[in-house]
Amino acid sequence: MSLEHFKNRNIGTQHYTTIDVGHTPVGAMQTFTQVAKRTVKGELFVGLWVTLREMINALFKGDMATVKYPFEKLPISPRYRAIHDMLRLLESGSYRCIGCGLCEKICISNCISMDTRYDENQRKEVSEYTINFGRCIFCGYCAEVCPELAIVHGPRYENASEQRAGFSLFEDMLTPIDKLNLQQEYDGFGAISPNADDNIKKTPLAY
Amino acid sequence: MSEVQTVENMVTISIDGAQYQAKEGEYILNAARANDVFIPAICYLTRCSPTLACRICLVEADGKQVYSCNAKVKEGMEVTTSTPTILEERRAIMEVYDVNHPLQCGVCDKSGECELQNYTLEIGVDSQSYMIPDTKRETTNWSSVLHYDPGLCIVCERCTTVCKDMIGDAAITTAKRGGADLDKGYKESMPKDAYAMWNKLQKSVIAPSNGTEFTNCSDCGECLAVCPVGALVSRDFVYKSNAWELKRIPAVAAHSSDGAQIYYEVKHGSIEDRTEKIYRVTNEWNFVSLDGSARFAYDFENRGADNTGVKKDSTAFAAALEAFKKAETIRFNAMITNEEALMLQTLKEKMGLKLYNPEVRAFQKFLGYYIAASGSSLYSTDTDAIMKKSDFVIAVGTALRHDSPALKYAFNNVQKLNKGAGLYFHPIADTLIAGFGKSVETFTHKAGLEEAVLYLILDLFADKEKLPTEVKAYIDSFKTTETQTITEKVEKTIKEMVLNEETGEEEEVSKKVKEDVQKEIIVTTNGLVDLLGGDSSKFDDVFAKMMSKKEAFSLMVGEDFYFHPKAENLAKLVALIEATCNMDVVMTPPKSNALGVALICDLDDTATGYTVGYNENGDFRLSALGDGDLDMPAMNQQEGTLTSMSKRVLPTNAALEYEGYELNDIVKALVGAPEHTIDWTQMLPVSKGFKALAFDTLPNAFTNDGRDNRGYVLDVTRQEVQLPAVEPFDQSVVLEGEIAYRCNPARQFNDFTDKSHEIFETFSLYASPAKAESLGEKVEVVFENGSIVLDVVSDAKMEGDIVKVPDFKAAKDVYGLFGASRYQTVTIRKV
Numbered sequence A: 001m002s003l004e005h006f007k008n009r010n011i012g013t014q015h016y017t018t019i020d021v022g023h024t025p026v027g028a029m030q031t032f033t034q035v036a037k038r039t040v041k042g043e044l045f046v047g048l049w050v051t052l053r054e055m056i057n058a059l060f061k062g063d064m065a066t067v068k069y070p071f072e073k074l075p076i077s078p079r080y081r082a083i084h085d086m087l088r089l090l091e092s093g094s095y096r097c098i099g100c101g102l103c104e105k106i107c108i109s110n111c112i113s114m115d116t117r118y119d120e121n122q123r124k125e126v127s128e129y130t131i132n133f134g135r136c137i138f139c140g141y142c143a144e145v146c147p148e149l150a151i152v153h154g155p156r157y158e159n160a161s162e163q164r165a166g167f168s169l170f171e172d173m174l175t176p177i178d179k180l181n182l183q184q185e186y187d188g189f190g191a192i193s194p195n196a197d198d199n200i201k202k203t204p205l206a207y
Numbered sequence B: 001m002s003e004v005q006t007v008e009n010m011v012t013i014s015i016d017g018a019q020y021q022a023k024e025g026e027y028i029l030n031a032a033r034a035n036d037v038f039i040p041a042i043c044y045l046t047r048c049s050p051t052l053a054c055r056i057c058l059v060e061a062d063g064k065q066v067y068s069c070n071a072k073v074k075e076g077m078e079v080t081t082s083t084p085t086i087l088e089e090r091r092a093i094m095e096v097y098d099v100n101h102p103l104q105c106g107v108c109d110k111s112g113e114c115e116l117q118n119y120t121l122e123i124g125v126d127s128q129s130y131m132i133p134d135t136k137r138e139t140t141n142w143s144s145v146l147h148y149d150p151g152l153c154i155v156c157e158r159c160t161t162v163c164k165d166m167i168g169d170a171a172i173t174t175a176k177r178g179g180a181d182l183d184k185g186y187k188e189s190m191p192k193d194a195y196a197m198w199n200k201l202q203k204s205v206i207a208p209s210n211g212t213e214f215t216n217c218s219d220c221g222e223c224l225a226v227c228p229v230g231a232l233v234s235r236d237f238v239y240k241s242n243a244w245e246l247k248r249i250p251a252v253a254a255h256s257s258d259g260a261q262i263y264y265e266v267k268h269g270s271i272e273d274r275t276e277k278i279y280r281v282t283n284e285w286n287f288v289s290l291d292g293s294a295r296f297a298y299d300f301e302n303r304g305a306d307n308t309g310v311k312k313d314s315t316a317f318a319a320a321l322e323a324f325k326k327a328e329t330i331r332f333n334a335m336i337t338n339e340e341a342l343m344l345q346t347l348k349e350k351m352g353l354k355l356y357n358p359e360v361r362a363f364q365k366f367l368g369y370y371i372a373a374s375g376s377s378l379y380s381t382d383t384d385a386i387m388k389k390s391d392f393v394i395a396v397g398t399a400l401r402h403d404s405p406a407l408k409y410a411f412n413n414v415q416k417l418n419k420g421a422g423l424y425f426h427p428i429a430d431t432l433i434a435g436f437g438k439s440v441e442t443f444t445h446k447a448g449l450e451e452a453v454l455y456l457i458l459d460l461f462a463d464k465e466k467l468p469t470e471v472k473a474y475i476d477s478f479k480t481t482e483t484q485t486i487t488e489k490v491e492k493t494i495k496e497m498v499l500n501e502e503t504g505e506e507e508e509v510s511k512k513v514k515e516d517v518q519k520e521i522i523v524t525t526n527g528l529v530d531l532l533g534g535d536s537s538k539f540d541d542v543f544a545k546m547m548s549k550k551e552a553f554s555l556m557v558g559e560d561f562y563f564h565p566k567a568e569n570l571a572k573l574v575a576l577i578e579a580t581c582n583m584d585v586v587m588t589p590p591k592s593n594a595l596g597v598a599l600i601c602d603l604d605d606t607a608t609g610y611t612v613g614y615n616e617n618g619d620f621r622l623s624a625l626g627d628g629d630l631d632m633p634a635m636n637q638q639e640g641t642l643t644s645m646s647k648r649v650l651p652t653n654a655a656l657e658y659e660g661y662e663l664n665d666i667v668k669a670l671v672g673a674p675e676h677t678i679d680w681t682q683m684l685p686v687s688k689g690f691k692a693l694a695f696d697t698l699p700n701a702f703t704n705d706g707r708d709n710r711g712y713v714l715d716v717t718r719q720e721v722q723l724p725a726v727e728p729f730d731q732s733v734v735l736e737g738e739i740a741y742r743c744n745p746a747r748q749f750n751d752f753t754d755k756s757h758e759i760f761e762t763f764s765l766y767a768s769p770a771k772a773e774s775l776g777e778k779v780e781v782v783f784e785n786g787s788i789v790l791d792v793v794s795d796a797k798m799e800g801d802i803v804k805v806p807d808f809k810a811a812k813d814v815y816g817l818f819g820a821s822r823y824q825t826v827t828i829r830k831v
């Protein structure tokens, strides 16, 4: 059914079909006969058969209708905002994060903190980075503001912990270098718009 | 003389149709700024000469396009800040600045406080019409504090300008970039100012002006402060923190007596260490220039012996109270607020303690002599007034480069901006100061001849009518006259009869010939000039040139006078000069809050018995250095006021946390005191010129036209007195032989500067390169009452044989070695 159908308030102009609800017993005798008939007919097993069939399918045919959480998880939408991931550049494996500090600045619950330094290659290096997930409200501002698409919301949504404060360090969130080939480009919150190419102007360096 | 207030002539101008008042002779840009009118400008620095590097400040004045930073206002002038052609120029200029500017704003240390970004947005540059191949430019470190990234540099020349016009080192200059030539077509197609600006920009970078890789300068860091982009940053700060993370605490530079306005910029130490730290010091660079100690000596806070922060230690506090009860003397130095000085004075009054502060005592005595001789409760001028008005400055008895950076800047600024002249008298020749301007004459006189210097000044500048006759006669006694015969060439016109060949007649013809003529002249030799190491035969002419068109004279005197056997006579001579020479005087209080202490405390000449030392040696030590018996807050952890050389009482604020005991707690427990340290501010002695104003009511800002509106100025009272009776100068105090001079390297003032991690000058003997060579690496300097072993460091800007021995480590008691004089004859032994 589409939205239109819901919006239609002209009751009576639609096509209704009346279903056969059978005959309603009248008087004690008829009622008794109906109960007796149903008891003997084994209608119970009609329903039980469905259960049985599903059990057989699940146990012997591997056709399970539920998910065995926590051993199994459903895929979630890329727009879901869970624990952050720090991505690497696919070509070089270097951090994407340039240490600009915008995420730290924009963070609405003030839970990002970072240290930067001048490194041996004359670049700004993020020497340490942390998010306090006890305070993070998963608003996604950090991911949205990041100019490098370095910080994104990953799919890890289990963040129960024993303490209120729970700090993740840079390494915890960074794509492990050996799993670089598995790193997914993020198309959720803060990702560049699908028509980004159309909005880009060429820098006029025509030499 | 300074009672004669020069009323500045005001003119009326109109800017974009509105009427404004402006000072006559002021640049349009400054007049606009003083009236809160915005004109874009990048390269202009208030208090420095216009360089016309950016050209964005174009305006139309009376129908003509002019650069507002360089064109002066005239009565009735009509200024239009933007016309279509000007807007076109500005847009082109900003587009050009953006050509090839690295797109690394995300990591740049300016982090948004960038004038290039601001103007790009202000002018609305949203597309780029120009291009040129980029040139690779390597990042370099110019010194232990300076970091230059030429890729970001827009060659506005603000750094070179401030270094030359204000600081005086002129340590950096524009150099060749080796960039591609501009496309010829641009000359026709582009607005012409933008083209001219680009042409220069494309050819230049900034480099040390001595031709080496290193500036070898005073490391004041003022160039870093003025850089509008992230090209010049302190090495320590590169990529350390975004500007928006830092909290600005308005304060006063603690070490010298300049009383410079600063902001401490604080933020937590790191992810692990959440205690706040100072990351850097910034300043209102258009109106105040810092020296190296003000900018880089900031992390001297007291974090206790184990560096974990100070907590209230009640046993130590009880011990301190006992010590005070037992004590006869409190020994302290100038690194203390007015409020604390008043507390100590209260302790003296109520408990009969002696206050011993040799650093300030000599200055206090000198001030006393001066007050008695002049009738004025304080000297007459300050650095700001000198820079604004003076065109002739004289420095005597101060190692300008080390004692008072603000006076050095003023001395230099007068040469560069006021077309001024300068005389520098000092026993140690300083090549830097000699190079401040063409009209700077330096005298390298013998140590001890300071009185003679003042007599020479009287001779040169005094209104002879006003001088007492004995003084006049005394001065004249140094002059010898002799008659010399000189040969002069004189042009003569001779007439002779010549036979005109055409007409055959004789005609009279006049002809010019040169002829040598003997002439007798009277030559006056000024013995004082020769005595002070000058050359009297040349000085007259030189001095006449220096004096041409000069109107406002200032005299700077310093610490050599206070620590001088003839201090009293010197003070009288200074008063006499002020009274007869149409000359203002400024004195450098030695270090920090020396003036405040001198005014507030009754200091004693000697220390006796059990002594409590406050940041000084003593039997019981209160210390803000973390090494004492009871911790005290350092200057960046305290609120209070400091009295600067400019006679201002300036409020300073606590930048960092401190949880331990303060002096006020001790005074409270001993004799009773108000709740907070700053409650003492309004109790500062009104009789000494202080005002009964509460700390929280003190303003702390500069106004838009550059007026210093921080704190308040001490009231100066004047009484009519007779001209002081001065004595002839005493040649017997002249020192001969090996001489040591008590003088700190620039940027070092005390244990606190030494503690700061961006100050690298060591506690060593400083000598001219030649002297250093002859001394070797390490020496023992033997004084009458002790000796000290020091490494030898060569200071390329020094000349001569006198060596400098620093005093910034209180524990070394260098004041004790030198005693009452700043110069001492010593024996120097190699070790």
Ligand code: SF4
Binding pocket: A106, A107, A108, A109, A110, A111, A112, A131, A135, A136, A137, A138, A139, A140, A141, A142, A143
């Ligand atoms: S998701 Fe929101 S609250 Fe969490 S770190 Fe990012 S900005 Fe801060």
Ligand code: SF4
Binding pocket: A096, A097, A098, A099, A100, A101, A102, A103, A104, A142, A145, A146, A147, A148, A149, A150, A151
């Ligand atoms: S916004 Fe992105 S690039 Fe900038 S510091 Fe945060 S994660 Fe790094």
Ligand code: SF4
Binding pocket: B146, B159, B162, B163, B167, B169, B170, B171, B172, B215, B217, B218, B219, B220, B221, B222, B223, B224
């Ligand atoms: S640190 Fe000071 S003296 Fe050195 S180059 Fe910069 S402005 Fe000049």
Ligand code: SF4
Binding pocket: B152, B153, B154, B155, B156, B157, B158, B159, B160, B206, B226, B227, B228, B229, B231, B232
């Ligand atoms: S370093 Fe900075 S102040 Fe100096 S010319 Fe370049 S942009 Fe201007």
Ligand code: FES
Binding pocket: B040, B041, B042, B043, B044, B050, B051, B052, B053, B054, B055, B056, B057, B058, B067, B068, B069, B070
């Ligand atoms: S500010 Fe006037 S030319 Fe740059």
